[in-house]
Amino acid sequence: MKALCWQGVNELSVEQVPDPAILNAQDAIVKVTASTTCGSDLHLLGGYIPAMRAGDVIGHEFIGEIVDVGPEVSRHRPGDRVVVCSIIGCGRCWACRHDEWSLCENSNPNPGVTDLMWGGTTAGIFGYSHAMGGFRGSHAEYIRVPFVDYNAFTVPEGVSDLDALFASDAAPTGWMGAELGGVRPGDVVAVWGCGAVGQMAARAAMLLGAERVVAIDRYPERLAMTARHVGCEVIDYTSTDVTAELRERTGGRGPDVCVEAVGMEADSTGIQRVYDGVKQQLRLEQDRPIAVREAIHACRKGGSVFVLGVFAGFVDKFPLGALMNKGLTLRGAQQHGQRYIPKLLDRIAKGDLKTSYLATHTMTLDEGPKGYDMFKHKKDGCVRAVFRPWA
Amino acid sequence: MKRLVAGAAALAVAGLGMARWAAARARVPAAAKDPLESSRWMGVTVNRPPDEVAPAGHLPEPLARVDAEVRMNRAPGDRGTEIYARPREHRAGADGVLARLRGEDPRTEIRTALRETKSLLETGDVLRSDEEIATTRPTLPGKVLDMALGRASEGGRL
Numbered sequence: 426m427k428a429l430c431w432q433g434v435n436e437l438s439v440e441q442v443p444d445p446a447i448l449n450a451q452d453a454i455v456k457v458t459a460s461t462t463c464g465s466d467l468h469l470l471g472g473y474i475p476a477m478r479a480g481d482v483i484g485h486e487f488i489g490e491i492v493d494v495g496p497e498v499s500r501h502r503p504g505d506r507v508v509v510c511s512i513i514g515c516g517r518c519w520a521c522r523h524d525e526w527s528l529c530e531n532s533n534p535n536p537g538v539t540d541l542m543w544g545g546t547t548a549g550i551f552g553y554s555h556a557m558g559g560f561r562g563s564h565a566e567y568i569r570v571p572f573v574d575y576n577a578f579t580v581p582e583g584v585s586d587l588d589a590l591f592a593s594d595a596a597p598t599g600w601m602g603a604e605l606g607g608v609r610p611g612d613v614v615a616v617w618g619c620g621a622v623g624q625m626a627a628r629a630a631m632l633l634g635a636e637r638v639v640a641i642d643r644y645p646e647r648l649a650m651t652a653r654h655v656g657c658e659v660i661d662y663t664s665t666d667v668t669a670e671l672r673e674r675t676g677g678r679g680p681d682v683c684v685e686a687v688g689m690e691a692d693s694t695g696i697q698r699v700y701d702g703v704k705q706q707l708r709l710e711q712d713r714p715i716a717v718r719e720a721i722h723a724c725r726k727g728g729s730v731f732v733l734g735v736f737a738g739f740v741d742k743f744p745l746g747a748l749m750n751k752g753l754t755l756r757g758a759q760q761h762g763q764r765y766i767p768k769l770l771d772r773i774a775k776g777d778l779k780t781s782y783l784a785t786h787t788m789t790l791d792e793g794p795k796g797y798d799m800f801k802h803k804k805d806g807c808v809r810a811v812f813r814p815w816a
Numbered sequence: 817m818k819r820l821v822a823g824a825a826a827l828a829v830a831g832l833g834m835a836r837w838a839a840a841r842a843r844v845p846a847a848a849k850d851p852l853e854s855s856r857w858m859g860v861t862v863n864r865p866p867d868e869v870a871p872a873g874h875l876p877e878p879l880a881r882v883d884a885e886v887r888m889n890r891a892p893g894d895r896g897t898e899i900y901a902r903p904r905e906h907r908a909g910a911d912g913v914l915a916r917l918r919g920e921d922p923r924t925e926i927r928t929a930l931r932e933t934k935s936l937l938e939t940g941d942v943l944r945s946d947e948e949i950a951t952t953r954p955t956l957p958g959k960v961l962d963m964a965l966g967r968a969s970e971g972g973r974l
Contacts, residue, residue, distance in 0.1 A: 449941050480953045531934070
């Protein structure tokens with residue numbers, strides 16, 4: 426079958442690879458009908474996640490049709506149109522039973538890697554390096570879905586592929602940031618990053634009752650898209666002092682909840698960008714935590730900061746003093762998608778949550794390398810490139 | 817040439833990254849210099865009550881296969897059962913290091929058995945990786961990664 430493969434740093438190609446197979450009795454094979462780029466893929470592409478092999482199939486946010494199931498699959502059958510969570514959960518360990526699916530204890534066949542990196546084993550993720558289990562990604566014609574009864578969700582009639590697609594990752598990730606960040610009615614919420622996840626976090630904050638939501642980015646088209654589709658306030662950090670602006674908009678307090686949706690390759694206009702860029706290139710720190718630092722400084726005393734952006738290792742100049750003395754709560758996680766996907770599909774079906782507008786560019790799988798180039802460099806206003814393997 | 821440069825960059829990323837993680841671990845005295853390492857119990861918590869973990873005192877299959885001391889108790893709260901195991905014979909010092917290098921460390925086999933026991937009891941299966949039907953091709957950075965990942969399925973916190 427055809428698949429988009431990582432070949433090395435900043436190098437992708439479409440290749441013929443062996444078809445996936447049912448390896449466990451609770452597996453299914455899904456024919457991928459749409460699969461989208463995600464900002465976290467750029468960390469793989471840039472070589473910041475050091476557990477990729479040449480030929481690995483990437484992609485983790487997808488929708489498709491079940492074409493084959495293992496003998497112990499009970500909730501799905503061939504023909505089901507499903508959205509699949511990017512995080513693989515077993516559904517029965519303590520973490521999954523407590524809705525902390527990205528901490529699943531049975532879905533990563535390479536537990537030694539994340540244990541060495543982070544002191545604990547995390548869940549498997551599709552197409553996200555051998556550290557996360559070595560599972561193939563979704564930028565392919567077919568994909569194997571382990572524990573499919575727990576990880577695939579039937580798409581309601583009337584919900585389009587492009588709407589349901591983002592219920593795989595961007596929408597539940599954003600929702601989690603707002604919900605576990607502790608957004609309550611009347612709150613002021615700031616979201617760093619107007620990519621798909623940031624926009625979903627901003628929308629979630631509004632749906633959870635926030636009185637004001639402010640989203641921050643540097644790209645005019647993304648700021649405009651957020652203002653138009655999410656309906657929140659926006660700040661362009663290239664022309665505005667974000668912390669001062671947030672104080673001015675909140676009576677001097679700062680936001681109650683700050684959601685960071687940027688990750689390890691954050692940009693800025695100041696000296697921090699140079700400092701962190703040099704340190705990251707020399708591998709003296711793995712991640713550039715520029716947005717996290719700003720969120721901690723901007724947050725009101727006693728407020729909450731949620732880290733949604735992907736980070737891999739160590740960072741420098743972390744403002745622990747501000748965190749401690751301001752009495753902040755800092756939290757983060759890979760998405761616990763299975764906790765949110767059914768509710769989000771309902772909201773999408775009712776029209777509360779719109780997502781398909783995020784698919785700014787729809788392409789064939791053969792155009793994968795071009796799609797990632799556009800996505801990485803934000804060409805032509807690309808927010809998400811969506812690949813249709815069977816188009 | 818482009819591929820060679822990219823390969824070298826990936827190698828540097830992998831090597832330096834791994835080196836930093838290893839260095840970070842080495843700075844933790846308890847992890848690096850634990851005098852009881854070879855005799856410590858390895859524990860795993862299974863989200864099942866004790867009577868389902870060892871009905872009538874019979875150990876689950878993966879644990880029954882290995883030569884190990886085994887004990888278990890109910891976990892605090894609603895967390896199920898704590899299962900502990902360790903080799904009957906403790907190889908300390910240079911003997912233990914050599915056994916690990918030869919791939920004959922009994923603790924590795926027990927660790928794998930504990931992990932498989934947990935997965936079988938909780939899910940009825942042990943998840944296999946797509947790596948079994950590889951899409952990858954051999955490269956120099958890949959070989960470095962292979963060395964690092966070679967034992968990854970046996971490791972991890974229990």
